[in-house]
Amino acid sequence: MTVKLDFEECLKDSPRFRAAIEGVEGEVSELETRLDKLVKQCNSMLEAGKVYCQNSKNFVSGLRELGQLCVADSMMSECLEKFSNKLSIILDAQGEVIETTQKSVKLKLQSFVKEDVKRFKDVRKEFERSSESLETALGKNAQAPRGKQHEVEEASNALLAARKTFRSEALDYVLQINVIESKKKTDILMAMLSLMDAQAQFFQQGHQSLTDLEEYRRNLTEQHTHLVLNSAREKRDMEQRHAAIKKKDMSYDDSIMDFSPDAVSGIAMEGYLYKRASNAFKTWSRRWFTIQKNQLVYQKKFKDQPTVVVEDLRLCTVKPCMDNERRFCFEVVSPSKSCLLQADSERQQQGWISAVQNSIASAFQDRREDPHSPRGRERCSSVSTSNTGPLEDQESASRAALEEVQKIPGNSQCCDCGEPGPDWASINLGITLCIVCSGIHRSLGVHFSKVRSLTLDSWEPELVRLMCELGNSAINRIYEARIDEITIKKPHPSSPRQDKESWIRSKYVEKKFIQKLPETARVTPLRRSSARRNRANTQERTGSRPPLKPKPGRATLPRLSGLSQSDIGQKNHTSSHQDEEEEIDLSGLHPGALLYRSAALQNFPVMADALAHGADVNWVNTAEEHCTPLIQAVSANSLAACEFLLQNGANVNQADNNGRGPLHHATILGHTGLVCLFLKRGADYNARDNDQKDPITIAVENANADIVTLLRIAKMNKEMREMDGAFGQSGDETYQDIFRDFSQMASNNPEKLKRRSTDLKTP
Incomplete structure (x- = not known):
């Protein structure tokens, strides 16, 4: 059975879905008209026996008209054509048809019209009513001013209820469309088979004519049996899928968004957005937007010619717009014009901004194959993360x-x-x-x-x-x-x-292919060594908090996810004080603890393994002053390990029990490259530890000129941007050059970044 409409498509409520709905409604209306006509003709046959032959010919004509409607279905059109031809031959010789046969045809088709078509109309009315309610709720939600929270909440709640009702009714409507499409075949074919059986049984004079159709009737009966079985099975599957989808939360306020730059249809992204007109009235209209063929276009109806907003995505930029009174706005800016758009939610806003940026990147990638193109060497902000020079x-x-x-x-x-x-x-x-x-x-x-x-x-x-x-x-x-x-x-x-x-x-x-962890690795906590515990007790008695020192490493790490011993490695980190570990079994560490230990050892495969097994990148070791894996990587002075953790979502400002974040620890240990990295990743250089010392104060006390320079430049750059106001840039060229030089030196020549004593004064 062919499914007329897909359940997922109705949730988008796209112009394509609306166009399909209109087509189905026209077909059902036409089908109802033809069946009504056929039923009336059959009734005339029963009531007017004297004019039976003439009415029967009209009925045969009605069958042929129905066959023309079903011309797309070869089986149904062939069936109707063959039977109408044979009936015409029989009616030339016989003036009556057995009344019971005609009643069976009449009742079956009449039942289909009065019950199934009526049920279809009722569901359609509910769908249209919920569609109008949703459109009204969307308009009110879009018009809710940002400053009136009670109106925003009222509009949002009304939109949630309207969307939930609409999607429920839409799913019911699509189910009814598919069911009536399926039942149309079985009911009409059943009526035709009943008629043919009656003709073969009661019309002796037409026996010879009907004998020619015996083989065809057998084949058709078998096909009908298979159709009934398949239809029942597919109906059950559709009902189960319908019920499963209906159990989902229908109140979420985001449309189904799927960015697919390599889609066969060429459509990378599509969905509804509000667009502000460029006329003097600045009116807002809801349109269906599409990213396709390196262009941003929109249309009102499915058959409308798309209107191009951006001719070439490589020549535009996209950014959120916070100045407008309406929420969830963003702006697509090209050299010739600017287009202000509004999404239905923050998630949709971010999804569209990301989709436009990714489309720009894809467009540059496609253009890269032509190095002589004048646009082939263009760069825009969405493609390059930073400008490092010419x-x-x-x-x-x-x-x-x-x-x-x-x-x-x-x-x-x-x-x-x-x-x-x-x-x-x-x-x-x-x-x-x-x-x-x-x-x-x-x-x-x-x-x-x-x-x-x-x-x-x-x-x-x-x-x-x-x-x-x-x-x-x-x-x-x-x-x-x-x-x-x-x-x-x-x-x-x-x-x-x-x-x-x-x-x-x-x-x-879904991580279906990773090696499953043993149960012990899910619950085993880290225990602090006796040496660390004694040192902590001493600190509590004396009230002193010495600077954090690098943690001593372990010789080996557990074998996980099929990692070879060469992957795990043996990275020994020596220190002036070797702790006597108490009841630490690394093979039983849960992912968070494993990430914590492997960060200190700079063992990247094991760190990646721990994250694959669900390790919290900000996991806190309560036994060791609430240190995190990022602080462990700082202790090991591993620039790459810190970058790995930051790229996987590590909090650059998460502090330990002493109130010291990664920037504090890097400053205390004199790791200039890490200080540069954390400042670029948004570390708070004004944060104070429990001793009320910020990183600048600590750097001055430790007489580290390079770190003091970095911190002061970062602070000065932020102050300059704040003075410039909303139009402040991300940093002047001097600031960018200094940080780029320190990054290059920390990665390529770390030996040049040595702590040195100078005469520094506290700022």
Whole structure:
């Protein structure tokens, strides 16, 4: 049975869905008209026996008209044509038809019209009523002023209720459409079979004529039996799916959004947005927007010619608009014009902004194949994360990053499909990807994968170091550890996008292929060593809090997710005081504790393994002054480990029991490169610890001129931006140059960043 409308499509309520609804309603109306006509003709046959032959001919004519309506269905059109022809021959010789046969035809079709078609009309009325209510609620919600919270809440609650009712009625309407489409075949065919059986049984004179149809009747009966069984099965499946979808929360205020830059249809993103007119009245209109063919277009109805908003996405930028009174607004700015748009929620606003930015990046990637194009060397803010100098320097750095990253084992092929020469990367996973897989990763969301181009984006040195610490081989040993145990075939470069998307979601979102942790690894906490505990007791008695020192490392780490011993490694970190550990079994650590220990050891495969098993990147070790994995990485002076944790969502300002965050610890230990990194990642340089000391005060006390310089420049740059007001830039060239130089030095020449004593005064 062909499904006329899909349940998921009705939730979008797109112009395409509305156009399909109109087509179905026209077909049902026409079907009702034809069936009503056929029933009346059959009734005339019963009531007027004297004019039976003439009425029967009209009935045959009605069958032929019905066959013309069902011309798209070869089985039904053939059936109606054959039977109408044979009936015409029989009616030439016989003037009557057995009354019982005609009654069966009449009652069956009449029941279909009075019950099924009537039920369809009732459901349609409810759908239209809920659609009007939703449209009204959407208008009120969009018009709710930002400053009147009670009106916003009232409009939002009304919108939630209207959307829930509409989606429920829409699902019921789509179900009724599919059911009536299915039942139309079975009821009409059943009526025809009843009529044919009656003709064959009671019309002796027409026996010879009907004998010619015996073989066809048998085949048709078998087909009808299969149709009935299939229809019943599909109806049950539809009802189950309908019930399952209906159990979901219908009150959520976000449309179904799926950014797909490589979609077969060419549509990367679509959905409703409000658009402000450019006329003097500045009116707002709700339109269906689409990102396709490197353009942003909109239309009111499905058959309308799309109106182009942005001709070439590479020539535009997108940004949220907080100045307008209406909520969830964002602006698409091109050289020729600016278009102000409004989404229905904050999530939709962010989704559209991200979709436009990703489409811009994809457009640049497509253009990259033509190096002589005048636009091929353009860059915009959505493609490059930062400007590090002239265009030639950026391209040179990008080529160097590409070469260095692709030297890592496994990185010469896409991590997920194996396509050679990948030039995209996921910086929080540390893998390289082809353009198709990068688009799928981008659609997962930045909480799963942060995609960046190896050739179009500029790369900070700490990111390059991070990519070189992991690689496709190491990550696949984690996320594909159990692939041999599961009968799921890994996609190859020529696999359809749907297969790649299913594989990537199973691998990174559902994590079907990672090695399961033993039960002991889920509950075993870390215990503080006796030496640390005694030292803590001494500190409590004396009231002193000495600066945090690097934690002593462990010789080995547990084997997880199929990691080899070479992955885990033996990275010994020595210190002046070796602690005597008490009841610590690293093989039994739960993911958070494992991430904590491996961060101190700078063991990236194990850190990635712990995160894959659900480790909280901000996990707190209550036994060791509430330190976090990021603070452990600071203690080990690991720039790449800190960057890895930050890219995976670590809080750069989370403090320990002493009120010291990662920036405090980096300042105390004199790690200039880490101070530079944390300042670039938004660390609060004004935060004070329990001794009421901020990082600048600590740096001055420790006589570290480089760190004092960085902190003071960061503070001065922020003050300058605040003086400039809303139009303040992200930093002047001097500020950017100094931080870039320190980043390069920390990554490439860390020995030059040595603590040195100078005559510094407290600011």
